[in-house]
Amino acid sequence: MAIVCLGCGEYVETKVEKEKEIRICPDCGYEEKFKLLPLFIITGASGVGKTTIVKRLREVLTDSEIFDTDEMHAADWQQARSNWLKVAFQIAQSGRHTVLCGTMMRHDIEDCDHFRFFRHVYYINLHCDDAARESRLRARPQWRGVTEEFIADHKRFAQWLLDNAAIEYEPPMPTIDNTNINDVEAARQISSWVNHWR
Template structure:
C-alpha cells in the first residue's frame, strides 16, 4: 500500500486531508476516508562525524519497546542519490517508509542527516502529525579529526571535510531559526552513552507532552 495512493479511487493524493484526524486520511479526489495512523516522527540529525551512527545502536537498546529506531543510510543507494531538490527521492522514500512502519503503532526515530527544509515541503510530510528535529554538533577541530580518523574507503579527503565543516557551521547558526527549529546537542566532550541519554530524554519528553495533549 502506497500511503499517497487512495485505496478507493486509485488516484495519487499529494494533498491528503489531515484534518480528518490522526487515524484516517481523506482523499482530495474522491473525498473518501481510509484508515491511516498518523504519529510524530523524531529525526536525530547532524553533520557527518557528530556521532549519529554511534548512538543509533544505543537508542535502539533504550527505546526498542516503544519506538522503532532506523538508520537513514540503509537506503543511501545509487537509485536514490538524485541531488535534485535536496535528494527529494531519497527524502520522500524515507518519509513513506517511516509512515508505513508507524502503522504498527510505534513512532519512528530516524537517525541521519536531514534538516527541516528537506522534509517539510514534501507531500509525504502530511503523513505525520509532527516532525521533531534534533541535531548533534561538534567543535570544528574535533569534527575534522574524527573524519580524518575514518577508514580510507569512506573517502574523507580535506575538501569533503571542509564542505562538512561549512554545513556544520550552517546548522549551528540556523538551527534555532528553522521552521520548525532544531534542538542542538554538543558531542565534542560527551561520551556516546551520555549523548544517547540526552537524546532519549528529548524524545521521551516530547512523546509525554504529546500524549498529555491528547
C-alpha cells in the same frame, strides 16, 4: 502521493484532515483513518557520530524504530528521503515512533510526499567541536574520500546548524554536543528529547 482508494478502487491523491486523522478520496469521498504521529530526525554534519549513536538509541528507545538513513541509498537523494518518510508512516500505523539518524534538512523533508502524514517533524542537532570533527573524519578509511575541502565544508555546515537552529526550525532545534560525552550519555539525552515531544 497517489494511493489506491479502498472505497472506489481508483488511484487518487487523497486529501488529508489532520485534526480528524483521516485521508479522504477526492473521487468518492471515502474516509480512511490513520495514526498521526510525530517523526524524529537526528541531523548533524559529518563526523558527529550519527551512525554510531543508532545502536545506543535502540537500547534506550525500545518502543521506537531507529534507522541509520545511510542504509538505504538512491541515485536521487530526494527520493531516498521520501522513501524513509513512507517507511516511517507505515511504522506509525502500528503505533510506533520512528527516529531517523542522518543529515536531513527541513526544506527537503517538507518536500516529501508523506510529510503531511505526520503530526510534526522534530529535529535535533548532534554536534562536536571542530577539532573532534576533524580528528574523527581523518580517522575514516581512505575509501570514504575525506579531503581537506570535505572537512572544511562540514565545519561550515556544523556552524550553520548552530547559527540557524532557532531560525529555521520550529520548535527551535536543540543541540547535543558529544565532544566530551560518550555515546551512552548522548543517547540518554536524545531519548529524553524524543519522550518529551511524543
